[in-house]
Structures are given as structure tokens and as C-alpha cells.
Amino acid sequence: DTDTVMRQLRCSGVLEAVRVFGMGYPDRVQHSEVVSRFGCIPPLEQQAKDGLDDKAACEMTLNALLQPNDFALGRTKAFLKSGVLARLRLQRVQLVASKASFIQARMRGMMNRKIWHEAGQSLLDRKATEAAEKRRADELVDCLREEEAAKKARELVLSKMDKKSAEKARKLFETEQATLKQEELDAAIEAGRRKTEEEAYLHAFELESGVAKHKRHTKEGATVDLDEFQAAIRLGKMPHFSDLPEFRKMPKDVLEYAAYLGMDPTIDKDLLWIAEEALKAPDPPGWEECLDQRGLLYFVNETTGQTSRHHPMAEYYQALYFKMKTKKGETVIKQGASRRGSKVTPPAQVMASFKRQNTFDIELGPTYTSMAKALQCTTPRSTKLVAAKFGNLQPRTDVRSLLVNPARLGAMSESILSKDNSGVFAKIALHLALAEDYRAFGFHATKHSNSKHTEVVLSLDEADGASSNGEAGRMRTNLKAQEWIMYDDNADAYGIKTGKPRVELGLILFRKRMVGPIEAELIIPRVDAKGVAKVYAPTTPAEAMIEQYKAGRTLDLHVLSGFIIVQPGAGAVELTCQDKSIKGKVLFKAVKHVDGTWSMSYTHPLSALQAFNFLLSLIHNPVTCALDVAPKTDFGSSFLDGRKMAPDLAARNGALPQIVNTKDLKCLSDAVFSLAVVDNVVFAGGQSGTIRVWHMDHYINLAQGAKPELDTLVGHWAAVNTLIATSEILVSGSEDKTIVVWDLATLKPRGTLLGHTWGVTTLALFGSTLVSGGDDKSLRVWDVKTLASVKIVEVAHALWIRCIAVHKSGTCATGSADKSVRIWKTKDWSLVGSLNASSDVYALAIGADKVYAACSDCRIRVWLLGTLQKSHIFMGHTGTVRSLFLDESTSTLYSAAEDKRVKVWDLKSGQCATLFGHSRFLRAVTYNSTTKALYSGGDDATVKMWEAVPAMGK
16 A cells, blocks of 8 residues: 555665755756757856867866856766756846847848938939029029020110111021021921932832732722821821721731731731730730729739730740741732842831831841951942941951950940840840841850859850850859859860960959849959950969969959949849959949849950940849849839839839839739738748748749749648737748747747637737737737746627737727727826727727727728827728728728728828739738838739839939
């Protein structure tokens, strides 16, 4: 029995051993665990050194933290007296908290300095704009004043003259005015004469080639004037095709799309099949049709995020029409020459005719297959252009060497870069703009990558650079793509295998800063006065150009530096020389347009090869990968003096900016019930109980064809009604009656708060205090650090609580289905007053002096906190307003409702902007003041991201 067992244990000494053990060293910890967990607490000079075994390191750590009689060491464990282990854990928590506070303080300081800098720059820009407008207005006034003064002075002078002299002076003035008018008239006549000659030439060409007649007669005898028809197309005024009996059998939409592609239906009847096929062509995989907030159609690629105002296949059919048109013109020319034996009209005239019909910005100049063919043009115009661009060639000189040798000293050489993604490898081509109507092919580049490095192969032929006989050089970089080396077609770096080392042509370095544009440096061999470049052919690594530059030996090098401005879909770069003789001179410029093409200009001592390589290093670079992201809008880049402007959604100068949907976050299987955002991370709570997490910085830098990175948090089995996020934790409340606190470092739960007897509908967090409300009508206060309940208000409202908002001043507002809003003091949670909302309250937002309530009657009611009196009402939604977000820093209120719309309210001016795009009603809206992005979600299982459009000219 029990007494017998206890008597035996006492007699054998077991109970005494247990008592002594408890009084001595009750806690035992492994040596390695002591070092790993508590080794960071002692000062740096007392911490265990590397190389010690676990026991010695444990002893050194405990000696620095404890008294000798507080512990004892065993062979594998350390024995600690009662309470010692808890004291060590407390010291470790305090150390981690102090370090975290230090890091947070530094980050907050950096962010505030950045905001202050942006605000200062915005103020300076606004002042500069205002000064420029005032200056222009003053100049206009001065000009008018000068004209009026001159007129008065002239009249005064004439009044002092005798009648004869005054009449003579007046006639002289009238003669001068008549001369000026005659010059203007002569200029207009000359322009008309040139146009008449051109039309006469084209008319003769059409008669000889049989393409078309100047005027076509219908069966009824009516005459269709092609000049008027083409003019209408160029001005965007579509003719009534039903008035043309010739086209009555052709559908109207086909004829309109033919004009959209640049066709003239009266001339290109045999090519109208292209327009008909284009209309029937389906959208490419991944593309969808959408409408913006103005109701205009645009196309979006769900995989890459690319957007376009034009149909994805329009460019293909436009190029097909241009190709068929050119072939048609050449065929007609040959047939006309063989029949009549007359002089053959050049194909350029066919393109000139096509250019009048074209309504798009297509480059219509001839594109030659090689530089040699471009320079062999025998027309006087082309010879003059080549001489002006490249200088006179010596006999037996390979004209392609003009591309790899330094450019001619003088004006900037202009080029156009285009990208072709139709094949397995992306192909990039560079064309040199000899003149407005002449484009010459320069280089063709193909990128090849493996697990160690990326290599770009350049060719002088339009064939694939990897197999072409005209290979001009190569460029290689590592995986980080921050250092690029240009060299010739020799793959032997130091001549070890072949005995002939490769020739290095240049070095490109990138440095990405934490804030601001990307720094870039282009280092090339120095070019002497005769135009001969220094040859770098290193035989050892120490002789390589990069080692010479890092060692500061730049006497034989030209160093160009500048900044790269990058924004989604567009960018700009400008390089200036750092040499003393020409320091500050701009030698390279490049701008990427929203249509994907680059415009590039360079001058001496750069060569076309080096300039092209530098541009390629920008395109194939992780630090500039935002260039491949779809542009936010179709309004172009936004730059001011080389600085990128960060648009805000708030009103500026009394007017709200234009806000567009820039991204759609999907991968959701059900409706979005709640949203939260912190930094570049977006959280969305779903109806099924899962929480999706998007990392927006990774989403922006997606490679083509890749899918966005996201995580899924599983901790609820019912709908997640509310989310609150800070830099360290995420708190979620669900219909399953639980509240889960998540650690954002590990994306795992820290703990679960239990207490609500019905579903949790709303949360609010201030400091370490969490306030929750739910369908059980209770208001509960928690400490998120200890996960303990602090206060419970059992019956806070007569019906279930739908929303809670807390202000940092210590005021809390709660809204309920009982059609009331109640104000509480967070100090003791005493009730201050109750406000009548006249309808169910779904969402709340609270400021320093006002509280905003979103109601089921489609209105947003506002009360003054000081007097608890009604202030005003926001009206505009046509459905229940489900969510509110207040940004006090910009005095902007965001709302989402069941009418599928998001509204942006400027609280200062009272203006409102409406955002369209969701297909079903909305439940949540939130705003990130750091990235200046707005997010909305609802029953269409999509989270939409909204951003402001940069203002034009800024």
C-alpha cells in the first residue's frame, strides 16, 4: 500500500536525495545550448572565442554571467541553481529587445529623412514650376507692352513730322509689313509647290505601275478623291464606307480596322484580308481585355503584368501589312519595267506613298542587312550622310570597322535598339539612324546564361550571334551582373591555350544604392589624338583592365560615370567623362520608351560597339529589371533633372492625381475578407481561413514567364474577418472564435488568443495592446507580448460589433449592427458617449478630431470628437460601404463598397476620385504610406494594387 512504499523510499534515502537535489542544482542544460543561447550576453571581450570546445566555452560564458557558486559543470551538462536559468533567459530577452529597438530607431530615422528629402524636393520643384510660369507670363506681358509702346512711339514720331514726311514714313512701315507678309506667302507657296510636285510624281508612278489610279469611278459614275480619303484617315476622321458602293460588301468593322492598321482600302483592296484575319485572331495566351476607370479598353498579361492600349497582335499584323505592301510595290515596279522598258522607280517612293497612309509611328526607312550595304548606296544623299556621320573611308577599308572604332569627333551619333522575344533566346538589334529615312543595321546580340555566368554574343550580321561568321565581340558577367567585361571574339582570356590573349574593349560597373538612382561607370581604353585606342591584351590577371582600374592606374583609360533612372517600363541614363580635359562632357545618352524601344546617342571616344554593350548590360541586369515591368500608364516616363518623382495618391495643388490599377494579385481560391500591408508585404485573409502573403519587391522583379512569390498561412478553419500587421507581428481574427498572433520573421504562430464565444469580426492594435470585438457583443483587451487578457467589456453594444478604430491620443471608437458608434477611453475603458448612425455601421476610421463611420445606407458619416456632434456626410457610393482607411498625413480617406468601387476622398478640398476594376463587391481596402500604393479586395478573389500616375512634364 501507499504507506509501505513511502516508508521504503524514506528508509532507502530516495526522498532525501530528491530534496537535496531540489535545493541544489535543479536545472541542467547542455554545454552547447548554453553557448548558443546565452553566449551573446557577456561583453565582447568576455565572450567565448572560436575554437574552444563546448565545455570550455560554456565555463567561460557562465563565469562571465554568474557567481561561481551559482553553477557546476558536468561532463556534458551545466547544473544551475534554482532561478538562475530564468535570470539568464530574462537577460537574453532584454538584450534582443535593446538591439531591436536600436535597429528600429535607425530605420525609422532613415525613412523619415527620406520622406523629408522627398517633401523638400517636391517643394523646390513646385516653386521652380511656379517661377517658370510666372516668368513666361511676365515675358508675354512685356512683349505686349513693348509692342504697344512701339506703336505709341511710332504714332508720336509721326505726329511731330510734317504731313509729307509722316506720309512717307507711314508708307515705308507699310512696305516693311507687306514684305514680311509676302515672305510668309512665298514660304506657303513653296510648300504647296513641293507638295504638288510630290503628288504629280506619285501619280505618274501609280499610272506606270498600275497600282491604282488617282481617281476611281464607281459604277454609278461617282468619283472618290483619294487625297480627301487619305487626309481623313490621317486626321482620324473615318469616312462613311456605306457611301462607297465599291465597299458595300465589306463589313464596316473590317474597313475601320484596316484604316487602324494604316491601310487605304481604295488602294489595298487585295490586302484587306489582313485586317479581316486580325479581327478574328484570338488573344494570345495569358492576355485579357480590361477597362480602366475611364471605361477605355486596354490589354493585360496576367503572367508578366504587362499592359498595352493596343491589341497584342496589332503589331504583328501591322508588320505583315508593311511586308506585303513592300513586296507588292517591288513586284509592280519590275512588271512595269519589263513591259515598257522605262526607268525603274526606286522602292523608297513606294514607302513614301505608304508613309502618307500610315497612322502609326512606324519607322519606314529602309533597313539594310549589313553596314556594308548601307554604305554602298550610290545616291548623292546617302554618300553625304555617310561622310557626315563616319568620315571618308580609305580604299580597301572594311566598312564594318566603323562600328568597332571610336566614333567621329563632333556631333552625337544616334541609334535605335529593338528587342525580339519570338525565339528561344531574346534577340536585340541595333540600327544606326543615318537620317530620318535611312536606318542601317549595326549589331545583333544574343544572350546565353548558365549557372555560373551570363554571356552576350555580338554579331555584325542579322543571323544568330552564336553561329554567325561576322562575330564582333562578346561581353561576360557573373551572376550578380555588377561587373561586365567587353572583349573581342577570342575566348582565351590570357592566351594560355592559344598563345594569343583576348583584347579587352571595356569595363562596366554598377553600384546600387539604398536610396536614389543606380550608379554606373563605363571604363574604356584611352583614344589618342589620331583616333587610335589603347590595346589591352592582358597575359596575367594583374594586367586585366578591372585590376588596373581598381588599383587606380587610369592613365590609359577613359572613365565615364553617371546615374541610371529606372521606373517600371521606362528608364534613362546619361554618362559624363571624368577626364580633366573634357570633364563633365556628356558622351552617352539613352532613354527607354514605354513601347519597349531604346533611343541611344554616343560620341567620341566611344564606339558603337562599346555603347551598344553598355546598353545591353542595362537590359540584362537584375538591378535594372524593373525596366521590363509593364509601365504604370501610357503617359511616358516621369523625370525632372535626373530625379525620379514618387507620386502620391493624395491631392496636390488642390487636385487629386490620376490613379490606375497597376497590378492584380491573384492565386486566391475564394473571396478576400480582409487586407493588411506593411512595407512591401501584402496580407489577404480569405473566406476559407487561409492567409495569402505576397512579397511585392519580388513580384516587381519577376522574370518573364515566372509566377509571383507568395506564402500561405494556415491557422484558421473559418473566414478571416480582420487582419492587423506591424513590422514584427501579424494578428488575425476569424469566424472560428480565435485570434492568432503570427511571427513575421518565421511566418509561424506565436500563440492563439481564446475567449470570444462567437466569431471575431474586428481588431485594433496600438502599441502592445490589442482590442478585439465580435458577434458576442463583447469588447476584449489583450497584451500581445504576454498573450494575456487585460480587460473584458461583456456587453459593449446591444448587437454584434463590426468595427473598432483606435487613435494614438487614447480614444477608441466601436461600431455595431445596433446602428450606433460608441467612444471609449483606452486608459480605463470607460464609455465617453454614443453616436447615432441611423444604419448599421460596417467600418470606422478615427483621426485627431473626427471619427468616420461607413454605413449600410451607402453613406460615410462624420462626427466631431470634441463635441460628439455631427459634422457632415460623404455621399457617392451606391452600395453598403464595407471598409475605410484614413491617412492622416495626407488628409485622405479611402473607402470600398458593395458597388464594386473604391473612392478616394480629399478631406481638405472635398474632391473625390472613383476607381473601377473589380467585378464583384468589395470588402477591404488599405493603404501603404511607404510605397504609396492602395490595395483593395473583395468577392472577385482578386487584390488590386492602385498607384498614382506621374504628372506630365514632372
